[in-house]
Amino acid sequence: MPVYDYVCLDCHKTFELVLSLNEHDNDVPKCPECGSTNVEQEAAAFFAVTSKKS
Numbered sequence: 001m002p003v004y005d006y007v008c009l010d011c012h013k014t015f016e017l018v019l020s021l022n023e024h025d026n027d028v029p030k031c032p033e034c035g036s037t038n039v040e041q042e043a044a045a046f047f048a049v050t051s052k053k054s
């Protein structure tokens, strides 16, 4: 299951959410710190892991 990194634009806290693709498409992520939905998704850890091939 992919892990999504978000940063809250209101309190600048970063947090992770583990969501199914369906949840990711349908749910509005909320900051666990201040409850704001004014959040921005950062690069997904899911992709960071798969790109780490050396």
Ligand SMILES: [Zn+2]
Residues within 6 Å of the ligand: 008, 009, 010, 011, 012, 013, 031, 032, 033, 034, 035, 036
């Ligand atoms: Zn916040």
